[in-house]
Amino acid sequence: MKVFVLPILLAWGLVVSGAHASVAPATEAALPGIAASLIASHASAATPAELIVLYRLQLAAGRYADAEATLDRLAAAYRSSEPRLVPSVVPWQTYARAKAYEANGSEASAALRRAFSELYGSLPDDQAVDVGPWYEVDLDAVRAKVAEQEKACAGMRLADCPSAANLIAARQGLAAWTYLVPALKPLLEADTQRRFLVDDQILIPTPDGAKIAAILVRPRSAQSTRLTALLNFTIYANDDWSMDDAKKMAAHGYAGVVAYTRGKGRSPGAVVPYVHDGDDAATVIAWLARQAWSDGRVGMFSGSYNGFTQWAAAKHHPPALKAIATHATNAPGIDTPMQGNVFQSFIYYWPFYTTDTKGLDDKAFDDRAHWTGLERQWYVSGKPYRDLDKIDGRPNPIFDTWLKHPSYDAYWRRLIPYGREFADIDIPVFVETGYYDGGMVGALYYFQQHLTYRPSADDRMLIGPYHHIAMQTGVLPEVDGYVVDKAALLDLQDVRLKWFEHVFRGAPLPDLLSDRVNFEVMGANTWRHVSTLADMxxxxxxxxxxxxxxxxxxxxxxxxxxxxxxxxxxxxxxxxxxxxxxxxxxxxxxxxxxxxxxxxxxxxxxxxxxxxxxxxxxxxxxxxxxxxxxxxxxxxxxxxxxxxxxxxxxxxxxxxxxxxxxxxxxxxxxxxxxxxxxxxxxxxxxxxxxxxxxxxxxxxxxxxxxxxxxxxxxxxxxxxxxxxxxxxxxxxxxxxxxxxxxxxx
CATH class of the missing domain: 2.60.120.260 (Galactose-binding domain-like)
Structure with a gap:
């Protein structure tokens, strides 16, 4: 039982670094009663937001079976309104069930192991990999939510605060996650080893002496089977993200691979965006095709910068590359750092984010107040645009190099296919983009250029009311005030996997991709399928x-x-x-x-x-x-x-x-x-x-x-x-x- 003492103290606001000092403390014994007294007024909860408050009140009151039943209702609500969030319910079900077992006399760690095994360990691989990322949480953000709710109850006893239910819900979130994050880590790692063969220490040599860091995940159930590799080549070196991507592909019977731009992760040397990625991705593809477990075929997937790396690799025609599946696709020199040859300042700080460290410099990237202030300072000063780094007081040589190439000149054209080079790319291509995605600019460029120079290209495009990272995080139910049609609430990753099934395993194409351009009409709740963009x-x-x-x-x-x-x-x-x-x-x-x-x-x-x-x-x-x-x-x-x-x-x-x-x-x-x-x-x-x-x-x-x-x-x-x-x-x-x-x- 001792393992839950700290989370309980955190949840009731007795410990978190003075964050709750403005609220009169409630004794631990009183909290379940306060939570229980609030449950009746929330019994009619129906929306996801209401159900979240209800199940957390039930947890705080010790009504664990009721909480799990409410979580089942929450999962059903998500299925109809925001399907991407259905897997997010499982960690809370795990917590509720573990607490129920504990209340019935089980030791805390044994209770958690049992609940985890029943609710996560029993899932098939392809479902487990969708749930896994939801066990990861930003505890600082959770603490900030508690602090926000504390302010609403400032100077009041908790029992007298009108928003006490929201505060208890926030505290319960902190209690659960403060416990689950460390306690589940060994269970998740053991489950991964049970399901998959993981090699996260790979360094692939390049012809010019560099080394490319890569992560490889294969299904343990297919050790004797030759596999097609699906590769994400990225500058965004984050091993948690990469492992999630690789496991997702392995769960569907592929060898899932994520490789980093040279200089990222465990790769030695400096990081230079764009310049080496095409050559290096081709090197990784050739290496994958030579492995004993490989069937000699490689596909590539992912988007934004990682969509660029696919076209950069295709420019080099590695024989083993058989398909690319892109989304929100970056086209350097076309959509960033300039669009229509006009430079845009949002990209100024991106080099710091991606090259300052072996990972990602989130602190620099998230300092929006600084970057907004820099843009304003430059604007008011009237100084030349090339002086941005001088005003900032920090050199930005990558951005400065870009500014030296305002035309779409040889500097840019060497990075991705140009002109008739598109005619020689004879592999299937899947393109996903969204009406609310700035990456549509690059996605359309590649699509149009490929079909212009190779009219017979086997390209399929899916367009819907999606934002830039919809493929990674799921389709939002509302974007910029637009309520997304039910017909567009798709699992985009599932669509991509079905396309790979068609390319590599001969499965039929899904009806959704029945023609070359497949688009959802916003407000009409319907999909259309045509042969060209002009035919839309x-x-x-x-x-x-x-x-x-x-x-x-x-x-x-x-x-x-x-x-x-x-x-x-x-x-x-x-x-x-x-x-x-x-x-x-x-x-x-x-x-x-x-x-x-x-x-x-x-x-x-x-x-x-x-x-x-x-x-x-x-x-x-x-x-x-x-x-x-x-x-x-x-x-x-x-x-x-x-x-x-x-x-x-x-x-x-x-x-x-x-x-x-x-x-x-x-x-x-x-x-x-x-x-x-x-x-x-x-x-x-x-x-x-x-x-x-x-x-x-x-x-x-x-x-x-x-x-x-x-x-x-x-x-x-x-x-x-x-x-x-x-x-x-x-x-x-x-x-x-x-x-x-x-x-x-």
């Missing part, structure tokens, strides 16, 4: 920019406007009075922009796919950056994101070579959105486009001199930028359904 829409309609106003907005029209004055945008680069500006919640940022909108739709309309733009502009500068963001303005006043574009005018013709504008002369700018959408707009909505010039602390500022933008400063601002859109300038949207508008406002 049934028709296309041009929206011409006009100089006609209604209120403070400009109007779109179905034909060129040759009557009114051309719309004009004026941007004063010397004005930094907006350094602390942020738009109202839910509203688009319309600074330094023109806003165009349609009349109200008479009936619902589906907007699908990419949008195109063709502008005829006259400007007084040799260059400018352009941002176009489409929204739907719903009848209840909400703005729904559709699709966007960001690019430097001088690179729109060719991202590899700059073509400066002719001031005072008409210039044609043709571009395509870097993201797609698929959304059903309700009747009464308006289609809105915000067309502007980026001038914020978060983005490089193009002053228009024609010099390297990173060297420009406020001293180069000169006269305000002026852009006039001539008649015939338009944006073109894809849609399904007829486009009809209500006359007048």
């Amino acid at each position: 829409a049934a028709s296309y309609r041009r929206f011409y920019l006009t100089g006609r106003h209604e209120g403070d907005r400009l109007l779109f029209d179905g034909a060129p406007d040759k009557q009114s004055l051309p719309p004009e945008l004026v941007v004063n680069f010397a004005d930094r009075s907006d350094a602390d500006f942020s738009p109202p919640a839910g509203m688009p940022d319309t600074r330094n922009a023109l806003v165009f909108e349609t009349q109200k739709l008479t009936k619902a309309l589906e907007i699908d796919g990419l949008f195109q733009g063709r502008f005829e502009v006259v400007t007084n500068k040799r260059d400018f950056d352009l941002a176009v963001n489409f929204y739907a303005l719903t009848p209840d006043g909400r703005y729904l994101d559709l699709a966007s574009y960001l690019g430097r005018a001088s690179y729109m013709q060719d991202r590899t070579q700059r073509h400066l504008l002719q001031p005072g002369q008409p210039n044609t700018l043709a571009f395509q959105s870097q993201m797609v959408t698929a959304r059903l707009l309700p009747a009464g909505s308006r289609i809105v486009a915000v067309i502007g010039v980026p001038k914020t602390p978060q983005t490089q500022i193009n002053y228009g001199t024609g010099r390297d933008v990173s060297t420009e400063s406020m001293a180069d601002a000169g006269d305000p930028l002026r852009i006039r859109w001539l008649a015939g300038s338009y944006l073109e949207l894809g849609m399904r359904g007829s486009l009809e508008f209500v006359r007048g406002r």
Whole structure:
């Protein structure tokens, strides 16, 4: 019993470093009674949040069987609302059952072993690996939650606090996790050894003398079977994450492998993002194919930076590489550190995060106040963008190197396939991306380039209302205020595994991937399946920019406007009075922009796919950056994101070579959105486009001199930028359904 003394003290707020000093202490004996008295008022709990409070009150009251029954209800609620969280219930079931056994006379450690064996140890491998990560918890975050609830009860006895139930629930969380985290560690390790063969000490030599750290996990039940290896090659060296990834693949009958960028983990030497990953991943693939347990085939998986490493490996054509499954895929030079040749500041501190240590520098990465302050300081100072590290007072040589390559030049092109190199990549490719994923920019780039140069490529794309890490952490039930359709609440990892089953084991493709482009229509709760991105829409309609106003907005029209004055945008680069500006919640940022909108739709309309733009502009500068963001303005006043574009005018013709504008002369700018959408707009909505010039602390500022933008400063601002859109300038949207508008406002 002694093993539970400290967690109980922590839970009741008698011990945690003074965090609960503002609440009058309750005796340990009184707490179960206080918790029990609150249970009745929570008996009607139905939502996950309510059920969490209820089962923790039941635990605190010693009603362990009731708590386990409530946890069963919580799992059922998650299945219908947020399936990704169903496995998270098992650790709490383990705790509740262990406490019940203990209450019936079992010794604490024996009670926990029994509960763990019944609820986790008995699971098949493919279910156990989904539960395993939920036994990991950030105790500091749990303590912070307790402190937050303590504040709500400051100066009151716990029994008199209106939010006592929430406080007890938070304390019970701390009690459970403070005990479970250390107590379960040996049980989890033993269970892993029972299920899998693990080698986490691998160092793979490269031809140039480097060594690549890798983790290999194989199913123990398949020791005599030759296995296909599934490899995640990553710069994000975190052995817990890597073990989870490798075990997941091993649980499905593969050899799960995670290898790190040279210099990460146990690999000696310096870390350089991007530069060596293609060669090194190819080396790892060849090494895997030579192992005695290997069937000679390797697939790659994962996303973001790890999606880049897959295309980087494919550029080198290692014979054993037979398939890649990417998501949220980073394309260096295309989406980061610059998009449309415009550098973005969110990537400035990423090199510190990934290269400061052999692991990851979470402290630096999480210091958002510092990075936001740096961006603001640079913006207000008006100094050149290349001075960011000087302002910060810390060298950032990786970022500085990137700034020396504002064109998509040989520096970037050597990292991933370029041009006709895509034609030689003849392996199946699975691409997952999301409407709320900045990584869609890279994902679409690879997909379009591969099919452009190899039209017969066996590529499949899945697009839904997903955020950047949905593949890793599960699909959220709500993203940026949008409640995700039930049809889109998928287990994305399961879809990926079914695709691998098709590629490596001849299983049928899931119906969800029945065509090349498979996308969920937000608001329609339905999936569509088409052959190309262009086919996402049934028709296309041009929206011409006009100089006609209604209120403070400009109007779109179905034909060129040759009557009114051309719309004009004026941007004063010397004005930094907006350094602390942020738009109202839910509203688009319309600074330094023109806003165009349609009349109200008479009936619902589906907007699908990419949008195109063709502008005829006259400007007084040799260059400018352009941002176009489409929204739907719903009848209840909400703005729904559709699709966007960001690019430097001088690179729109060719991202590899700059073509400066002719001031005072008409210039044609043709571009395509870097993201797609698929959304059903309700009747009464308006289609809105915000067309502007980026001038914020978060983005490089193009002053228009024609010099390297990173060297420009406020001293180069000169006269305000002026852009006039001539008649015939338009944006073109894809849609399904007829486009009809209500006359007048």
